Amino acid sequence: MMNLSNRPRRNRKSAAMRGLMRETSLSAANLIYPMFVQEGETNSPIESLPGCTRWCVADIAAECCLLYQLGIPCVDLFAVVPEHKKDAQGTEAWNPEGVVPRAIRAIKKAVPQMLVMTDVALDPFNTYGQDGLVREYEDGSYEILNDETVEALCRQALCHARAGVDVISPSDMMDGRVSAIRAALDAEGFTHVSILSYTAKYASAFYGPFRGALGSAPKFGDKKTYQMDPANRREALREAAADVAEGADMLMVKPATMYLDVIADLRANTTLPIAAYHVSGEYLMIKAAAASGWLDERSCMMEALLSIRRAGADMILTYAAPQVALWLAEDSTAN
Numbered sequence: 082m083m084n085l086s087n088r089p090r091r092n093r094k095s096a097a098m099r100g101l102m103r104e105t106s107l108s109a110a111n112l113i114y115p116m117f118v119q120e121g122e123t124n125s126p127i128e129s130l131p132g133c134t135r136w137c138v139a140d141i142a143a144e145c146c147l148l149y150q151l152g153i154p155c156v157d158l159f160a161v162v163p164e165h166k167k168d169a170q171g172t173e174a175w176n177p178e179g180v181v182p183r184a185i186r187a188i189k190k191a192v193p194q195m196l197v198m199t200d201v202a203l204d205p206f207n208t209y210g211q212d213g214l215v216r217e218y219e220d221g222s223y224e225i226l227n228d229e230t231v232e233a234l235c236r237q238a239l240c241h242a243r244a245g246v247d248v249i250s251p252s253d254m255m256d257g258r259v260s261a262i263r264a265a266l267d268a269e270g271f272t273h274v275s276i277l278s279y280t281a282k283y284a285s286a287f288y289g290p291f292r293g294a295l296g297s298a299p300k301f302g303d304k305k306t307y308q309m310d311p312a313n314r315r316e317a318l319r320e321a322a323a324d325v326a327e328g329a330d331m332l333m334v335k336p337a338t339m340y341l342d343v344i345a346d347l348r349a350n351t352t353l354p355i356a357a358y359h360v361s362g363e364y365l366m367i368k369a370a371a372a373s374g375w376l377d378e379r380s381c382m383m384e385a386l387l388s389i390r391r392a393g394a395d396m397i398l399t400y401a402a403p404q405v406a407l408w409l410a411e412d413s414t415a416n
């Protein structure tokens with residue numbers, strides 16, 4: 082017999098003991114479900130995001146009732162914009178009759194308790210597929226304009242606020258947009274509308290399936306002059322300090338599982354709630370491996386999401402939200 086005073090396995094000896102020792106939990110109340118809304122009267126499945134749908138305005142509200150019954154407290158809306166409605170400025174982004182403001186009104190009418198969040202950025206709306214306004218030069222080079230973009234984002238945020246949105250979520254990574262959006266909202270009396278800032282959003286290849294779903298991939302170039310370099314960790318703290326100073330209510334790290342160190346850093350350096358976006362590529366890796374029979378979908382998805390919570394995220398944006406809420410409900414009735 083070994084002479085061991087410390088036997089950590091004692092704390093893992095039964096399910097009940099492991100339950101007592103558990104440091105992190107995942108609940109439907111932590112989940113935000115990203116949803117896509119399109120023109121017309123029909124819904125269409127998204128091939129690149131199995132299990133997800135492009136919803137028409139007429140059906141998204143009924144779906145939100147079901148999601149709310151599953152315990153999901155918040156949805157995040159993204160617009161699918163037909164090519165003929167896109168222009169260089171992305172003006173459809175602040176059309177009060179666009180799909181997003183119409184969907185906000187429909188959801189808030191059908192299920193007022195559901196928190197409605199909207200993505201604020203220009204990439205689904207402009208012909209360039211860039212999050213900001215683009216200036217092209219004669220030599221073929223181009224620039225993503227910062228200050229002009231921020232003005233456009235304020236128009237988009239106000240359009241959503243007038244439709245009744247609860248949370249504005251700017252995903253564009255322009256400098257100074259949180260304070261500008263805060264001021265624009267407050268000036269129209271929308272002091273109650275929250276801002277969840279994409280604080281540390283990296284220039285990630287894992288957004289590929291999402292851009293396929295929206296038809297919003299950049300027509301040329303990349304997003305590296307505004308989204309962060311995946312090599313950088315300290316820079317996330319600089320972005321976080323700026324967002325805190327500008328009045329953000331919540332901070333986001335995106336993607337999530339490849340950036341758990343960044344989530345942990347932000348958790349240690351701010352008292353604000355932290356969200357993490359488990360992005361399309363992270364979701365698809367698990368779905369695709371499971372569809373091939375190589376991974377167990379349920380346990381891998383739960384482990385991935387739990388790791389995000391363990392790193393310090395309060396809330397998780399995930400395409401798996403409805404499925405996970407069902408699994409969690411099953412687990413609680415099984416116990």
Ligand code: PBG
Nearest residue numbers: 202204252287288291360361362
């Ligand atoms: C665009 C936006 C993107 C995502 C959310 N908002 C894509 C991008 O920045 O190119 C990605 C979401 C995902 O991959 O699930 N403003």
